[in-house]
Structure formats: structure tokens, C-alpha cells
Amino acid sequence: MAGKFLRWGAVALGGVAVAALLFVGWVYAASEMHLRSFASPPVFGAEIASDAASLARGEHLAATRGCGGCHGAQFEGAPMWGMVVTPNLASYARDHDAATFERALRHGIDAQGRGMYSMPSFNFRHLRDEDVAALYAYLRNAPVAEGPAPSSGMPFQIRMAIAMGDDDVMPAWLASLPALEHQSAPDTPLARGEYLAMTSCNECHGFSLRADVPWESDGRTPDLVAMMAAYPEEDFRRLMREGVPIGGRDLELMDDVARGRFVHFSDEELSDLYVYLNDRAQRALEAP
Ligand code: HEC
Ligand code: HEC
Incomplete structure (x- = not known):
């Protein structure tokens, strides 16, 4: 009797575990599908000049628009809200072309083509082409400081809200700017x-x-x-x-x-x- 009860208990528990796994799998798949659903903007083609005036302009933009506030004082990357570690911008600008940088900065879509959640692209959406180019040139020429390894965490609750359509990400929000x-x-x-x-x-x-x-x-x-x-x-x-x-x-x-x-x-x-x-x-x- 007790044995039978245990066996049925195990089957029920197994059922719950399978349902939980299926749910987690669905949340990941549905949120990923949404994060990857944003069309890329036209490829950024502005000329990147690295003369002294452009670099100084880039430095001024980085200081007044506060990239260092979230990416570290030397752009080395920093943990944010225990969720993500922001990327090192000096290495990023060396490793990625200007079009990838511009898509992240002004359109909130990262190098993998996924919509970002916390990077405030709404604040940079209206930056002029020549200013985007100056920022890129400045970061590309800035010394690369040692920082924590970047990570792209997203808490399960946020993923779930995105999967259910109760929350959204930057490229969607940009539409109301x-x-x-x-x-x-x-x-x-x-x-x-x-x-x-x-x-x-x-x-x-x-x-x-x-x-x-x-x-x-x-x-x-x-x-x-x-x-x-x-x-x-x-x-x-x-x-x-x-x-x-x-x-x-x-x-x-x-x-x-x-x-x-x-x-x-x-x-x-x-x-x-x-x-x-x-x-x-x-x-x-x-x-x-
Ligand atoms: C990082 C966030 C942040 C940014 C960026 C920011 N502000 Fe504020 N600002 C605040 C907060 C928060 C308050 C409210 C502070 C309080 O009342 O304790 C505030 C308050 C103010 C006030 C009211 C001060 C008062 O007398 O009570 C003014 C004026 C102001 N901001 C101007 C600006 C201007 C101009 C800019 C852009 C150049 C700007 N802020 C950018 C966060 C920000
Ligand atoms: C309020 C905080 C904040 C500010 C200010 C900020 N960023 Fe970010 N940035 C982030 C976060 C967080 C990420 C990681 C992606 C995410 O979680 O949204 C990120 C990611 C990026 C990425 C990487 C995209 C990829 O492909 O992975 C670039 C490039 C970037 N930021 C550039 C900038 C530049 C340039 C500035 C200043 C003009 C700036 N950021 C200001 C928070 C910020």
C-alpha cells in the first residue's frame, strides 16, 4: 500500500517537474524569439575620422552623455543591478565595426542581433551621424583598461514578462520616442x-x-x-x-x-x- 502510494507520488512529482521544465523552455524560446524579432536599421556608413578634433568631440560626448556611468570610468565594463556586466567599450569598438556599434547605440540591438533591455538607446537615438562617428573613433582609440568579463544576464522574471507580453525591450520602446x-x-x-x-x-x-x-x-x-x-x-x-x-x-x-x-x-x-x-x-x- 505504502509502496504504491510512493510510486504514484513519484509519478506525480515527475509530471510536475516535466511541466516546469516545459514552461521554462517555453519562456526561453518565446523571449528569445521576441528579442530577435527586431529588424536591423540601414547599415551605418558615415566616415570615421580619427583626427584630433574628432577624438576630442568623442571624448566630450562620452563625458556629457555618461557612458562611463554604466560602463566604468575607463569604459572597462561594470556590473549593473546584479543583472549584467556591461561590455568594455574600448575593446568593443576595436572588435566591432562602426555599423554594429551604431545599431547598439542608436537602435538598442546588440552585436548578436538581440534587442537590449537596459542600455538606454532612447537617449542616444537622436545623436547625429558625425557624433556617433566621433564617439566610435574616440572609444576605438581609448586605452583598453582591464575590467570584469562582460555577461548578458536576464533574470527569469523579466524573461517571463517578455514571453507573456507584459514587458518589452529597447527597440520596441524606441517607437514611442x-x-x-x-x-x-x-x-x-x-x-x-x-x-x-x-x-x-x-x-x-x-x-x-x-x-x-x-x-x-x-x-x-x-x-x-x-x-x-x-x-x-x-x-x-x-x-x-x-x-x-x-x-x-x-x-x-x-x-x-x-x-x-x-x-x-x-x-x-x-x-x-x-x-x-x-x-x-x-x-x-x-x-x-
Ligand atoms: C541620471 C538621471 C538624471 C539625468 C540624466 C538628469 N537628471 Fe535632472 N534630476 C534627476 C532626479 C532624480 C531629480 C530629482 C532630485 C530630487 O528632487 O531629489 C532631478 C531634478 C532636476 C531638476 C530640479 C531641481 C530642483 O530644483 O528640484 C532640474 C532643473 C533638473 N533635474 C535638470 C536636469 C537637466 C537640465 C538635465 C540634462 C542636462 C538633467 N536634469 C538630467 C535625475 C537626472
Ligand atoms: C544607464 C546605463 C548605461 C549607459 C548610460 C550607457 N550604457 Fe551601454 N550598455 C548598458 C548595458 C546594461 C548594456 C548591456 C546590454 C543590456 O543589458 O541592455 C550596454 C551595452 C552597450 C553596448 C554593447 C552592445 C552589444 O553588442 O552587446 C554598447 C556598444 C554600448 N552599450 C555603448 C554605450 C555608449 C557609447 C554609451 C554612451 C554614449 C553607453 N553605452 C551608455 C548600459 C548603459
């Missing part, structure tokens, strides 16, 4: 400011800077357009240079990002940025 408004005359303060804001501030302040992101957010980053309605230029400059806001309270993340990244903006860039953000704020006041 708004177009730029002022680039038909790119060399005006408004257009230059828009270019800066929509390739830097949108990383945290939202796709259109209004605390809007297509995924679940922690709700801690304010609507930048609303904030700017009450920001005189002097206070804005101090925030960007020293991380100190109106009223002097400690901003933590914004403080770090200002002192780590935005100190590298030139005076002209800061004034262009102010022109654009102030214009957005004034227009929003007129037509909220």
Missing part, C-alpha cells in the same frame, strides 16, 4: 539646446522630458518642463555646475549626474540648453 522639433535649422540656440536635452536629460526625465517613460517608473524624477518654469538662468547654471538646486537641498542622483557629467558642458552649451528648456516651459504654461 518623440521626433525633434527644431532640427531643420540645426545651428540656432533653440535647436542646439534641443539636441543637448534630448540626448542627455531624457535619460532620466522622460522621453519628452515630462516624466514620461513607456515602462513602470519609480516616479522619483520630476517633469523637467514643469520644473523649468521657475528656474532663473543663474540658478540653472549653478545646478548644472555644482549640483545645487534652488533652496540648496541635497539632490542625490541629480547632484551626482551634474557634477559627474554636466560640469563638462561648455558655457555655450549651458546657455543653449537653457534657451530650449525655458522655451518648452513657457510654451507649456501657455498651453498646458
Whole structure:
């Protein structure tokens, strides 16, 4: 009797184990199919120049757009959220052609053709061709620092959410990125400011800077357009240079990002940025 019971128990347990394995297999297959479902953009063909001016431009872009924040101060790669180890960008740029780099940077598709989850390509989608080329040239010529081996982990819960259609990845999110408004005359303060804001501030302040992101957010980053309605230029400059806001309270993340990244903006860039953000704020006041 007991023996029979045990035998049936084992069969039932075996059934559960098989079902669990099938489910895990399905989650992997369905998520992989989705990750690989994104069409590649046209092959990037801009000329890569390695003259001093291009390399300096690339260095400025890497510093102000914060590649080092996630890829390590010397681009050596770093663990992120216990999920992935970001790749070493100096070796990556040596091992991959400019088209592969551009597809990752602006389109969120990695060298294996899979959509990426955490690399913030929405923030780089609007980078101009010559700036993508300058970044690539700079990274290719940057010294290769020793770092941890890159890994592309994705927790099972995220895979499951992707398999079930409850979560998505960068190339899908990019579809809701708004177009730029002022680039038909790119060399005006408004257009230059828009270019800066929509390739830097949108990383945290939202796709259109209004605390809007297509995924679940922690709700801690304010609507930048609303904030700017009450920001005189002097206070804005101090925030960007020293991380100190109106009223002097400690901003933590914004403080770090200002002192780590935005100190590298030139005076002209800061004034262009102010022109654009102030214009957005004034227009929003007129037509909220
Ligand atoms: C907020 C963090 C973050 C920032 C900022 C960031 N990256 Fe990444 N990047 C990642 C992560 C994480 C990955 C690994 C893929 C993933 O999990 O999405 C990655 C992957 C990459 C890859 C590899 C794609 C592949 O083929 O595997 C390249 C190239 C890259 N990043 C370039 C850049 C450049 C250039 C910058 C700055 C302009 C930058 N990243 C800024 C997080 C970031
Ligand atoms: C890495 C994320 C991150 C990036 C990138 C970022 N911000 Fe912020 N910012 C924050 C967070 C978080 C806060 C809220 C801080 C708080 O209230 O504690 C904030 C707050 C602000 C504020 C309000 C400060 C106040 O007085 O309360 C302004 C203005 C601002 N950011 C401007 C900018 C501009 C301009 C850019 C682009 C050049 C930018 N931020 C890019 C994270 C970021």
C-alpha cells in the first residue's frame, strides 16, 4: 500500500517537474524569439575620422552623455543591478565595426542581433551621424583598461514578462520616442539646446522630458518642463555646475549626474540648453 502510494507520488512529482521544465523552455524560446524579432536599421556608413578634433568631440560626448556611468570610468565594463556586466567599450569598438556599434547605440540591438533591455538607446537615438562617428573613433582609440568579463544576464522574471507580453525591450520602446522639433535649422540656440536635452536629460526625465517613460517608473524624477518654469538662468547654471538646486537641498542622483557629467558642458552649451528648456516651459504654461 505504502509502496504504491510512493510510486504514484513519484509519478506525480515527475509530471510536475516535466511541466516546469516545459514552461521554462517555453519562456526561453518565446523571449528569445521576441528579442530577435527586431529588424536591423540601414547599415551605418558615415566616415570615421580619427583626427584630433574628432577624438576630442568623442571624448566630450562620452563625458556629457555618461557612458562611463554604466560602463566604468575607463569604459572597462561594470556590473549593473546584479543583472549584467556591461561590455568594455574600448575593446568593443576595436572588435566591432562602426555599423554594429551604431545599431547598439542608436537602435538598442546588440552585436548578436538581440534587442537590449537596459542600455538606454532612447537617449542616444537622436545623436547625429558625425557624433556617433566621433564617439566610435574616440572609444576605438581609448586605452583598453582591464575590467570584469562582460555577461548578458536576464533574470527569469523579466524573461517571463517578455514571453507573456507584459514587458518589452529597447527597440520596441524606441517607437514611442518623440521626433525633434527644431532640427531643420540645426545651428540656432533653440535647436542646439534641443539636441543637448534630448540626448542627455531624457535619460532620466522622460522621453519628452515630462516624466514620461513607456515602462513602470519609480516616479522619483520630476517633469523637467514643469520644473523649468521657475528656474532663473543663474540658478540653472549653478545646478548644472555644482549640483545645487534652488533652496540648496541635497539632490542625490541629480547632484551626482551634474557634477559627474554636466560640469563638462561648455558655457555655450549651458546657455543653449537653457534657451530650449525655458522655451518648452513657457510654451507649456501657455498651453498646458
Ligand atoms: C544607464 C546605463 C548605461 C549607459 C548610460 C550607457 N550604457 Fe551601454 N550598455 C548598458 C548595458 C546594461 C548594456 C548591456 C546590454 C543590456 O543589458 O541592455 C550596454 C551595452 C552597450 C553596448 C554593447 C552592445 C552589444 O553588442 O552587446 C554598447 C556598444 C554600448 N552599450 C555603448 C554605450 C555608449 C557609447 C554609451 C554612451 C554614449 C553607453 N553605452 C551608455 C548600459 C548603459
Ligand atoms: C541620471 C538621471 C538624471 C539625468 C540624466 C538628469 N537628471 Fe535632472 N534630476 C534627476 C532626479 C532624480 C531629480 C530629482 C532630485 C530630487 O528632487 O531629489 C532631478 C531634478 C532636476 C531638476 C530640479 C531641481 C530642483 O530644483 O528640484 C532640474 C532643473 C533638473 N533635474 C535638470 C536636469 C537637466 C537640465 C538635465 C540634462 C542636462 C538633467 N536634469 C538630467 C535625475 C537626472
